[in-house]
Amino acid sequence: MAEGKIIKALSGFYYVLSEGKLFQCRGRGVFRAQKITPLVGDDVVFEATSPMEGYIMKVHERKNELVRPPIANVDQAVLVFSAVEPDFSAVLLDRFLVLIESKNIRPLIVVNKMDLLTDKTKQVVEAYIHDYRRIGYDVIETSTVENSGVEQLIPYFSNKTSVFAGQSGVGKSSLLNAIRPDLQLKTNDISHHLGRGKHTTRHVELIEIGEGLVADTPGFSALEFNDIEENQLPTCFPEFVERSDECKFRGCTHIAEPKCAVKKALEAGEIPSYRYDHYVRFMEEIKERKTRY
Numbered sequence: 352m353a354e355g356k357i358i359k360a361l362s363g364f365y366y367v368l369s370e371g372k373l374f375q376c377r378g379r380g381v382f383r384a385q386k387i388t389p390l391v392g393d394d395v396v397f398e399a400t401s402p403m404e405g406y407i408m409k410v411h412e413r414k415n416e417l418v419r420p421p422i423a424n425v426d427q428a429v430l431v432f433s434a435v436e437p438d439f440s441a442v443l444l445d446r447f448l449v450l451i452e453s454k455n456i457r458p459l460i461v462v463n464k465m466d467l468l469t470d471k472t473k474q475v476v477e478a479y480i481h482d483y484r485r486i487g488y489d490v491i492e493t494s495t496v497e498n499s500g501v502e503q504l505i506p507y508f509s510n511k512t513s514v515f516a517g518q519s520g521v522g523k524s525s526l527l528n529a530i531r532p533d534l535q536l537k538t539n540d541i542s543h544h545l546g547r548g549k550h551t552t553r554h555v556e557l558i559e560i561g562e563g564l565v566a567d568t569p570g571f572s573a574l575e576f577n578d579i580e581e582n583q584l585p586t587c588f589p590e591f592v593e594r595s596d597e598c599k600f601r602g603c604t605h606i607a608e609p610k611c612a613v614k615k616a617l618e619a620g621e622i623p624s625y626r627y628d629h630y631v632r633f634m635e636e637i638k639e640r641k642t643r644y
């Protein structure tokens with residue numbers, strides 16, 4: 352018996368990577384009865400029946416699970432935004448961050464197309480980058496055209512399973528190509544792998560980058576807060592969590608309560624007003640969803 356990770360699933364076979372070797376495996380017959388469907392990203396115990404084949408005997412418990420693309424045990428989400436074309440959007444970034452924080456996935460923010468900034472737009476984008484770094488997020492500035500910042504990304508992949516996420520056209524495929532030119536993902540093309548329409552079935556595959564694994568299909572295409580509870584939302588804003596011990600009320604939602612440390616920090620300019628505004632907006636969205644059912 353050996354331990355491995357499923358990096359690809361195709362036509363009833365699971366491809367298990369174990370100590371640098373790939374095994375084409377079948378699942379155990381009992382998985383079907385037990386309603387276990389092994390997923391890409393699953394850590395498994397398998398029995399090798401030849402140097403390249405085997406049977407999956409056990410699927411380890413998952414740390415998390417994405418639906419689109421179907422992938423288990425995601426450690427990190429690389430949130431790709433462009434500085435311009437499309438314009439940097441803090442509300443979209445906050446939406447991604449909430450979803451990711453709620454699944455215990457570590458975010459890495461990449462701001463791409465830095466080459467397109469003018470003196471004026473640069474100030475705006477740099478101010479945002481500064482704010483997110485102050486919260487404690489890692490932000491990497493890149494340009495695939497000038498090939499800058501790209502190599503800074505590589506160490507972040509080590510010993511992790513990562514998923515790229517971000518709007519269409521921000522440069523996700525371009526970044527992956529810059530990191531691993533042999534992938535030759537088509538860019539700016541509606542039919543290429545990373546940009547495939549929402550309704551086609553996707554085969555996700557984990558590819559090796561640096562010392563880690565990265566999904567070749569981006570995640571988090573649905574940006575709704577369906578699985579997030581009201582009391583969970585404050586925990587998705589690290590700069591609120593950090594201060595909530597100082598709130599007068601335990602379980603403070605930082606909205607209407609008096610003597611709230613988050614609101615105090617907001618008034619003092621320590622928390623950017625747009626972050627707080629997004630929080631309030633997301634909270635309303637979650638509450639509204641509840642009354643709908």
Ligand SMILES: Nc1nc2c(ncn2[C@@H]2O[C@H](COP(=O)(O)OP(=O)(O)OP(=O)(O)O)[C@@H](O)[C@H]2O)c(=O)[nH]1
Nearest residue numbers: 464494495496519520521522523524525538539546
């Ligand atoms: N100026 C500039 N253009 C870039 C940069 N990175 C990517 N692009 C261009 O932006 C366009 C979109 O890039 P893609 O890599 O296809 O973007 P994507 O995020 O994979 O898009 P989808 O597949 O639709 O999700 C292409 O025309 C790229 O050439 C960059 O750093 N600077």
Ligand SMILES: [Zn+2]
Nearest residue numbers: 598603605611
């Ligand atoms: Zn509070």
